[in-house]
Amino acid sequence: MKSGSMLRTVTLGIGCLLFVLPFFVMLCTSLKPAGELAANHMLSLPRAPDLHAWRQAWSYACIGTACKGLSIWFANTLSIAIPSLVLSLSLGAVTGYALLTARTTTGTVLVGLLTFGLFIPPQVTLYPTIILLRHMGLFATTTGLVFVHVMWGLPFVTLLFLRFFQSLPPEIFRMARIDGASFPVVFARLLLPASLPAVGTAAILQFTFIWNDYLLGLTFGSSSKLPIMVGLYALATPQYGHNDYDVSMAAAMITSAPTLMLYLCSWKLLARGINGVTAKG
Amino acid sequence: MSTLSLAGVAKNYGSTWALEDVNLDIESGEFVVLLGASGSGKSTLLNIIAGLEVPARGKVILGGRDASDLSPAQRKVAMVFQSCALYPSLSVRRNLSFSLEMKRMRKRDIRDRVEGIARQLQIESLLDRNPYELSGGEKQRVAIGRALVREPSVFLLDEPLSSLDTVLRASLRTELKRLHEQSPGTFVYVTHDALEAMTLATRIAVLDQGRILQFDRPDVIYSRPATSFIGSLIGSPNMNLVAARYSVHDHHVRLHLATRELVLSPFPPGKARCGDDRVIAGFRPEHVQFTSETRPDTFCGRVLSIESTGPDQYSRIMLCDQPITARVPHGLRIERNTLVSFRIDAASISLFSPVNGRRLN
Numbered sequence: 325m326k327s328g329s330m331l332r333t334v335t336l337g338i339g340c341l342l343f344v345l346p347f348f349v350m351l352c353t354s355l356k357p358a359g360e361l362a363a364n365h366m367l368s369l370p371r372a373p374d375l376h377a378w379r380q381a382w383s384y385a386c387i388g389t390a391c392k393g394l395s396i397w398f399a400n401t402l403s404i405a406i407p408s409l410v411l412s413l414s415l416g417a418v419t420g421y422a423l424l425t426a427r428t429t430t431g432t433v434l435v436g437l438l439t440f441g442l443f444i445p446p447q448v449t450l451y452p453t454i455i456l457l458r459h460m461g462l463f464a465t466t467t468g469l470v471f472v473h474v475m476w477g478l479p480f481v482t483l484l485f486l487r488f489f490q491s492l493p494p495e496i497f498r499m500a501r502i503d504g505a506s507f508p509v510v511f512a513r514l515l516l517p518a519s520l521p522a523v524g525t526a527a528i529l530q531f532t533f534i535w536n537d538y539l540l541g542l543t544f545g546s547s548s549k550l551p552i553m554v555g556l557y558a559l560a561t562p563q564y565g566h567n568d569y570d571v572s573m574a575a576a577m578i579t580s581a582p583t584l585m586l587y588l589c590s591w592k593l594l595a596r597g598i599n600g601v602t603a604k605g
Numbered sequence: 606m607s608t609l610s611l612a613g614v615a616k617n618y619g620s621t622w623a624l625e626d627v628n629l630d631i632e633s634g635e636f637v638v639l640l641g642a643s644g645s646g647k648s649t650l651l652n653i654i655a656g657l658e659v660p661a662r663g664k665v666i667l668g669g670r671d672a673s674d675l676s677p678a679q680r681k682v683a684m685v686f687q688s689c690a691l692y693p694s695l696s697v698r699r700n701l702s703f704s705l706e707m708k709r710m711r712k713r714d715i716r717d718r719v720e721g722i723a724r725q726l727q728i729e730s731l732l733d734r735n736p737y738e739l740s741g742g743e744k745q746r747v748a749i750g751r752a753l754v755r756e757p758s759v760f761l762l763d764e765p766l767s768s769l770d771t772v773l774r775a776s777l778r779t780e781l782k783r784l785h786e787q788s789p790g791t792f793v794y795v796t797h798d799a800l801e802a803m804t805l806a807t808r809i810a811v812l813d814q815g816r817i818l819q820f821d822r823p824d825v826i827y828s829r830p831a832t833s834f835i836g837s838l839i840g841s842p843n844m845n846l847v848a849a850r851y852s853v854h855d856h857h858v859r860l861h862l863a864t865r866e867l868v869l870s871p872f873p874p875g876k877a878r879c880g881d882d883r884v885i886a887g888f889r890p891e892h893v894q895f896t897s898e899t900r901p902d903t904f905c906g907r908v909l910s911i912e913s914t915g916p917d918q919y920s921r922i923m924l925c926d927q928p929i930t931a932r933v934p935h936g937l938r939i940e941r942n943t944l945v946s947f948r949i950d951a952a953s954i955s956l957f958s959p960v961n962g963r964r965l966n
Contacts, residue, residue: 495690498657503704504678517694 327419396554641812
């Protein structure tokens with residue numbers, strides 16, 4: 325082995341270790357029975373692994389006043405994330421296409437504003453958004469939270485679609501005009517099927533953002549239907565000075581599972597999409 | 606009746622004018638090539654005919670009707686782009702049928718027509734493939750098929766062959782010519798390739814800086830170019846352009862070229878210029894005839910180089926201080942760095958103004 329590739333392997337190995345170690349500790353801790361946890365070192369493998377903590381976290385753990393585990397929170401988050409995802413993707417794709425065709429000053433200004441919107445942290449507009457939602461009668465409702473997620477996702481999703489559409493050969497759109505295809509037909513039948521990589525990328529990043537959100541959920545969500553990150557925080561916060569580390573770790577694993585699974589499943593899908601569909605026609 | 610007329614068409618992008626006052630009358634069934642360098646406005650003109658761009662001034666008249674208010678889809682035109690522009694998400698079959706689906710044609714009719722065109726272009730085996738699985742030549746055939754399917758009255762082709770390799774280009778050129786002969790439609794073809802223009806066109810419109818310099822049959826454009834620019838644009842090797850002087854005697858033009866004098870037929874009325882006897886004489890390499898006899902009109906020059914293009918040999922000869930190109934006929938051997946005698950066919954000489962390059966005779 326050459327020293328160059330040796331160095332590379334070692335560096336990559338250390339990098340991997342740094343990322344995997346916390347995950348490893350989480351997994352081991354969640355599988356250790358309660359007694360073993362205190363008796364052994366943090367990094368040791370569980371001697372008699374069991375799923376007690378996972379069951380506890382999923383179905384029985386007490387969060388706030390209810391002792392029904394994370395399962396309800398999981399469902400809550402899905403009911404927030406799915407409409408937010410669908411709405412922001414469809415709105416963003418249509419807006420991206422509209423901005424592509426509108427080569428006017430207004431269009432340019434709008435693209436500029438959207439780009440600007442990318443750089444505003446949500447914390448800055450938190451209070452004005454509360455007032456806005458209160459006026460709309462949507463404050464502390466799931467609909468309101470979905471609205472906020474769509475609003476926050478829109479600049480990013482729109483620009484992502486716009487940039488992708490701009491990478492397609494422009495003659496396609498001129499050809500479609502000669503063929504007499506209308507705006508919706510071009511969008512639905514020519515553009516969207518060619519944009520699977522963009523849809524995939526947008527969906528993954530948006531879903532991750534919505535799933536991992538804590539601040540917006542806590543601020544705008546309905547108190548009876550808060551997202552999972554709020555639940556996890558409540559579960560993992562020591563109550564009366566006591567903390568079940570195994571249950572907390574299992575809960576953290578459950579909470580991060582959907583985004584982890586999404587990445588694992590999608591990178592191959594994305595690679596296929598990029599190789600196949602975007603090859604210029 | 607002309608199927609396609611352009612009347613005073615002009616187009617600007619901000620303060621730059623891509624087209625200035627373009628007038629063209631194209632007859633039904635013609636194959637017109639718009640020839641020009643990049644930036645000459647030829648693609649803009651094609652887009653205006655298609656209705657994809659709106660002219661700043663002037664009108665497009667299609668089949669005797671002012672087409673200004675017609676959308677691209679209503680104009681009965683079909684277009685083929687250099688990049689093929691196949692719809693990436695649709696199969697070849699769907700690419701071919703898309704425009705017919707938009708017209709809400711019956712499914713069975715669509716299938717029949719698509720399969721007929723595919724047979725004609727020998728792309729039947731590709732019908733169920735996706736665009737990204739096709740080679741460059743196959744893509745362009747599909748793009749041509751997509752135009753044919755529409756049965757348009759005008760075909761607009763925007764440099765359809767320029768991204769293909771030489772062999773493929775030649776075979777598709779032959780095929781386009783055949784399609785034109787079989788089809789009742791009018792073809793308008795944009796290219797910067799003079800050879801394509803010469804082989805395909807029934808008439809060539811030469812564009813430069815947004816203006817049409819000449820619109821005529823290929824043989825006329827070749828033998829009587831309207832400007833020295835066209836002379837140098839068309840033909841390979843280029844037309845020889847050499848500085849000379851002229852005088853008018855007894856209604857004849859005497860051309861003083863490198864200490865020799867050639868008698869040319871008289872200028873058409875109004876073309877003779879006052880006060881300036883400088884002129885640019887243009888003649889083709891094949892109008893130089895090597896000779897062994899010495900006459901008052903034979904020139905003498907040193908051979909600079911000889912190059913072969915396969916069927917023909919060309920030599921570079923120094924005529925006074927200006928190099929010219931001459932075709933060397935078969936069987937004649939000439940050597941580098943020797944002196945040769947030759948005549949220039951006076952009847953085929955074009956005279957251009959040295960000021961604006963316009964043809965004088």
